[in-house]
Amino acid sequence: xxxxxxSRHTPEAVTRPAAGCEAGGLSLAGIxxxxxxxxxxxxxxxxxEPGEILAVTGPSGAGKxxxxxxxxxxxxxxxxxxxxxxxxxxxxxxxxxxxALMFESYALYPHMSVRENVLSPLRAPGGPDRQLDHDGTVxxxxxxxxxxxxxxxxxxxxxxxxxxRVALARALVQxxxxxxxxxxxxxxxxxxxxxxxxxxxxxxxxxxxxxxxxTPDGLEALSVGDRVAVIDEGRIEQIGxxxxxxxxxxxxxxxxxxxxxxxxxxKGHVEVKDGRFLFIRRGxxxxxxxxxxPVARHKVxxxxxxxxxxxxxxxxxxxxEGTIPGEIYSHEPFGKHDIxxxxxxxxxxxxxxxxxxxxxxIGDAAALLCPAEGMALFDTETGKALALP
Amino acid sequence: xTTVRFDSVWKRYDGSDLVAVxxxxxxxxxxxxxxxxGPSGCGKSSTLKMAAGLEQxxxxxxxxxxxxxxxxSPGERNIAMVFEDYGLYPRLTVRQNISFPLEVRHFTKDxxxxxxxxxxxxxxxxxxxxxxxQGLSGGAQQRVAIGRALVRDxxxxxFDEPLSHLDGDQKVMLRTEIKHLQKTRGxxxxxxxxxxxxxxxxADRIAVMRHGVLQQVDTPDVLYxxxxxxxxANFIGEPPMNLLTAQVAGSTGGIHIDxxxxxxxxxxxxKRHLTNLRHGRLIxxxxxxxxxxxxxxxxxxxxAIVAYREPRGDTDSLVVTPFGSSGIDIRIEMPGPGSFRxxxxxxxSLAPENLHLFDTETERNLEIEP
Numbered sequence: 001x002x003x004x005x006x007s008r009h010t011p012e013a014v015t016r017p018a019a020g021c022e023a024g025g026l027s028l029a030g031i032x033x034x035x036x037x038x039x040x041x042x043x044x045x046x047x048x049e050p051g052e053i054l055a056v057t058g059p060s061g062a063g064k065x066x067x068x069x070x071x072x073x074x075x076x077x078x079x080x081x082x083x084x085x086x087x088x089x090x091x092x093x094x095x096x097x098x099x100a101l102m103f104e105s106y107a108l109y110p111h112m113s114v115r116e117n118v119l120s121p122l123r124a125p126g127g128p129d130r131q132l133d134h135d136g137t138v139x140x141x142x143x144x145x146x147x148x149x150x151x152x153x154x155x156x157x158x159x160x161x162x163x164x165r166v167a168l169a170r171a172l173v174q175x176x177x178x179x180x181x182x183x184x185x186x187x188x189x190x191x192x193x194x195x196x197x198x199x200x201x202x203x204x205x206x207x208x209x210x211x212x213x214x215t216p217d218g219l220e221a222l223s224v225g226d227r228v229a230v231i232d233e234g235r236i237e238q239i240g241x242x243x244x245x246x247x248x249x250x251x252x253x254x255x256x257x258x259x260x261x262x263x264x265x266x267k268g269h270v271e272v273k274d275g276r277f278l279f280i281r282r283g284x285x286x287x288x289x290x291x292x293x294p295v296a297r298h299k300v301x302x303x304x305x306x307x308x309x310x311x312x313x314x315x316x317x318x319x320x321e322g323t324i325p326g327e328i329y330s331h332e333p334f335g336k337h338d339i340x341x342x343x344x345x346x347x348x349x350x351x352x353x354x355x356x357x358x359x360x361x362i363g364d365a366a367a368l369l370c371p372a373e374g375m376a377l378f379d380t381e382t383g384k385a386l387a388l389p
Numbered sequence: 390x391t392t393v394r395f396d397s398v399w400k401r402y403d404g405s406d407l408v409a410v411x412x413x414x415x416x417x418x419x420x421x422x423x424x425x426x427g428p429s430g431c432g433k434s435s436t437l438k439m440a441a442g443l444e445q446x447x448x449x450x451x452x453x454x455x456x457x458x459x460x461x462s463p464g465e466r467n468i469a470m471v472f473e474d475y476g477l478y479p480r481l482t483v484r485q486n487i488s489f490p491l492e493v494r495h496f497t498k499d500x501x502x503x504x505x506x507x508x509x510x511x512x513x514x515x516x517x518x519x520x521x522x523q524g525l526s527g528g529a530q531q532r533v534a535i536g537r538a539l540v541r542d543x544x545x546x547x548f549d550e551p552l553s554h555l556d557g558d559q560k561v562m563l564r565t566e567i568k569h570l571q572k573t574r575g576x577x578x579x580x581x582x583x584x585x586x587x588x589x590x591x592a593d594r595i596a597v598m599r600h601g602v603l604q605q606v607d608t609p610d611v612l613y614x615x616x617x618x619x620x621x622a623n624f625i626g627e628p629p630m631n632l633l634t635a636q637v638a639g640s641t642g643g644i645h646i647d648x649x650x651x652x653x654x655x656x657x658x659x660k661r662h663l664t665n666l667r668h669g670r671l672i673x674x675x676x677x678x679x680x681x682x683x684x685x686x687x688x689x690x691x692x693a694i695v696a697y698r699e700p701r702g703d704t705d706s707l708v709v710t711p712f713g714s715s716g717i718d719i720r721i722e723m724p725g726p727g728s729f730r731x732x733x734x735x736x737x738s739l740a741p742e743n744l745h746l747f748d749t750e751t752e753r754n755l756e757i758e759p
Contacts, residue, residue: 060556190584194628198708202697205731217557223699223706242700243726259702261561311703330565330572332590335613335626336678336722339590341565349565353703362572 024085025049026071026178026210031080033066033234040066042234044080048178048210053201055213055225057257063234064214065104068182071212072101084177102171104182106163108155115151118142118169134173141169144199146192161188165196172203179204179211186215197223218258222246230254249376252383255307261339261351264308267380270296279306279377283345284324289372295386296377303380310353312374315340315366323367326350331360342368390577391453391544393417393440398449400435400601409435411601413449420575422568423606424592426582427624432601434549437581441547442466453544466545469538473550475530477522477537484509484518487536494541508536511570528559535567539574546571548580552587564590585625589613597621615745619752622674622745628706628720630674630745637669644746646673646739648717649691653741662746662755671755674745677722681738682707682729690736693719697731705729709737 031044041063048054058064069075071082073094082090089097100121108117115138122134142148145165155163164187171179184200185193201224204211213224221228222242229239230253238250249255255263268281270288277288277296286306288296296304316323329343340352340360350368360366377386393416400410410432417423425433438444440451442463451459458466469490470476477486487508491501509515512532522530531551538546551567552560568591571578582588588595589609596606597620605617609625616622622630638645638652642660645652655663663671685692693709696718705725708718719737729735746755753759 190586190627191629198697198699201699205697219701223701246700246702246726262558309703330569332565332568333609334586334589335610336676341569362569 024087024177025052026082026084026212028071028082029080031067031070031077031082033070033075033077039234041070041077044231044234044236046229046236046239048212050210051205051208052226053204053211053213053224055215055221055228056231057215057218057221057228058231058237059257060216062231064216064231065182066234067231068101068180068212068214071178071180072099073097074101098177099180100171100174100176100178101180102167102182102184104186106155106167108163108166108170110155113152113154114142114147114158114166115139117155117166118173121170121174137173138169141173144203145169145196161192164188168196168200172200176209179209181211181213183215184213185220186217193220200224218262219260222258230257232257248385249307250385252305252307252378255376255378259310261310261353263376264310264313264350265378266306266308266348266350267303268306269301269303270299272300279304282347283326284348286324286370287322288377289375291372292375292377292386295388298389299377299379299386304386305378305380305383307376307378308350308370309374309376310339310351312371313350313352314354314356314369314371315342315352315360316369318365318367320367320369323369325365325367328360328362328364328366330362342366344368390419390575392419393423393545393577393579394452395436395440396450396452398436398439398451399447400432400439400444401447408601410439413603415596415603415606417577417579418593419577421593422571422578422580422591424580424582424588424595425598426585426588426595427598427604428583430600431598433581433583433598435601436598437547437549437579440545440579441468441470467541467543468545468547469541469543470547470549471531471534471538471551473553475522475527475534475554477530477533479523480521482519482521483514483525483533483536486522486533487514487540490537490541504540505536508540511539512536512566526559527555528563531555531563532566535570539570539576544577546576546578548578550582551580552582553584560587567591586627589625595625597624615754615757616674617754617757619672619674619747622747622754626676628677628722630676631680631719632747633673633675633717633719634749635671635673637663637666637671644671644673648711648714648719649737649739650711650713651691651738653739653744655741655744655746659741659746659756666748666755667750670749672747672749672752673739674747675719675739675743677706677720679740679743680719680721681740682709682721682723683736683738685734685736690738693735693737695729695731695733695735698727698729700726709735711737 025048027047029045031041033041056064070077081088118138119134142151147162147165168184185196215221228242228245230237232253238254268279271278271280277293279286279288326342326344330341332339337353337355342350379386395413395415398413401408425436427433439446446459450457488501488505509518522533564587580592594608595612597604599620605621612625633646633648635644635646642655643652691711693711696708696710699706703725705723705727707721748755
């Protein structure tokens with residue numbers, strides 16, 4: 001911990017080191033995998049640069065774990081190829097790939113103590129120099145993860161969250177060619193998750209190893225990834241910086257996954273009345289802002305999904321010009337912001353994140369104001385953000 | 390509908406020296422949802438079980454309205470419970486699960502149908518009324534459990550960690566539904582949870598407990614703005630409040646914050662709270678959204694370096710380390726996406742009016758009378 005505390009105060013510590021001796025990013029091209037009739041992965045192509053953290057997120061069953069297992073060599077792809085730098089690795093046995101994998105299921109050795117579990121990859125044949133004294137490295141990692149007092153316990157005496165941290169420590173002490181973290185902090189309590197998310201990211205930023213961090217939590221992905229890949233039904237929906245993903249979700253699937261609360265998605269259609277482009281559904285007519293008119297022009301009468309960012313819309317007094325009428329359905333006061341659920345025509349619920357300190361009473365009539373900013377339009381059939389043809 | 394009062398309630402378990410609940414005085418008002426919140430071992434579950442009649446009260450009395458209930462069996466209390474693992478009958482359909490409590494109480498067929506149809510409608514379960522409950526999502530199963538609790542028109546509903554087995558989006562959806570239902574039906578409810586987000590989202594008031602002792606009970610808003618002690622300050626709000634050591638500077642109401650090397654003036658109205666501190670030491674609390682951050686250069690601010698940035702959509706969460714401080718991290722939240730990046734030199738400042746003051750020894754909020 002002291003080493004960490006000292007080094008992180010220098011600006012150098014947060015700059016990524018130059019690519020190391022074995023520098024090489026990871027690239028995957030056209031990875032496809034089926035289990036029987038189910039296509040788990042469909043033409044997955046991505047690259048992770050040396051020192052980069054790619055966060056891969058998606059709902060459960062999206063293909064995250066299969067992708068992780070294919071890179072580790074625990075599963076064989078039907079098609080496609082993976083490389084470290086220029087060197088193909090997907091034909092190698094798992095033990096020869098130098099992949100550090102932290103399993104979601106921990107996979108600790110039951111007969112070894114916590115310390116020995118974390119030490120085990122450093123001692124394994126083909127691992128780093130066996131002459132070195134690794135105890136310092138191991139203890140420092142245990143301290144970082146707040147499990148140093150458990151060093152001599154056996155895994156059976158640990159809680160789920162403690163086991164998860166042992167597995168994480170074991171992955172982080174290694175010097176692999178790729179580090180794969182499969183839901184590394186998902187079973188910890190909120191406070192510890194908050195702290196470790198940042199601590200782990202800070203550590204990874206100082207290494208030249210490419211890392212992939214798999215998580216079903218879209219916000220966690222934004223927080224930890226230099227770039228974020230969103231995967232759904234085995235396909236990559238979008239890869240981009242956290243800002244890209246947040247500001248310009250490429251599909252309904254991406255929008256649904258990201259944000260607290262995520263973007264409101266409302267199905268309807270586009271109509272033109274008196275030269276104005278309108279989004280229409282029962283109980284709701286909304287003029288489209290100028291930036292959406294060029295794309296909406298090609299979807300007139302077609303089914304579209306309107307996206308409203310929760311922090312983009314606001315609740316105002318009923319009857320206000322240019323608003324949508326409805327009522328307050330629920331109200332959650334979080335101190336720094338409130339989340340208000342607004343009900344339109346008894347069937348559409350819109351979540352609004354507001355820093356406005358006014359009081360909201362459940363059942364009160366109110367109106368929804370939707371400024372141009374934070375509004376998006378998707379094709380309901382394809383789920384894709386509307387674009388110019 | 391009723392009120393619930395815990396009157397000097399104690400709970401000790403046989404064979405244990407630990408006091409699970411210590412001299413609890415707490416009331417749940419009519420139509421209110423009161424949350425019992427705290428980490429594991431704080432006494433919240435023991436309190437709920439005593440209200441339900443599943444545990445004996447060691448000392449004191451629990452009253453529903455004016456009626457003492459601590460000698461009554463669970464069946465004599467007219468309460469309903471919603472459990473974290475739903476507690477449904479796995480072989481029965483949605484409709485059969487919801488009608489079960491009415492059938493064992495020999496309601497008429499017509500009355501059962503009327504009430505169950507109402508509950509199915511209310512909870513959006515109409516389309517799955519005849520489905521087996523095992524195939525349903527966790528969120529739908531919990532709605533069935535809530536329906537089963539509601540049909541009897543109980544005086545009180547006890548929610549025991551109702552969201553803890555659900556996935557993220559189902560959790561968010563159901564907590565909104567529970568709040569809406571509880572408010573529109575005005576059902577007196579007690580909620581037990583370890584998750585401050587859930588308590589804040591659903592409850593009218595929250596009782597924060599620790600080691601069997603009630604720490605503070607108030608609305609989520611007051612707990613956030615005026616936490617009674619360091620524990621509550623740290624427990625409510627995510628990310629937690631920054632807690633910084635400080636020293637009283639002179640007699641003019643100034644405090645010097647160690648990590649920032651900066652002295653702030655509290656003003657005349659507040660300086661009286663600074664007397665009687667041992668060695669003039671105190672803890673200053675600042676919420677992450679109340680730490681201002683800007684490009685360096687402005688006067689009388691502390692310089693710091695951005696250790697890292699976490700983009701969280703509409704919010705940027707930053708950790709900065711002030712120059713010259715020994716490893717102190719300060720968490721800042723600002724509207725996102727923002728422009729500060731890891732390694733940036735920045736200036737930070739605190740507005741005195743947003744600071745919370747705590748006694749270093751007792752950890753109590755200096756501005757709240759005990």
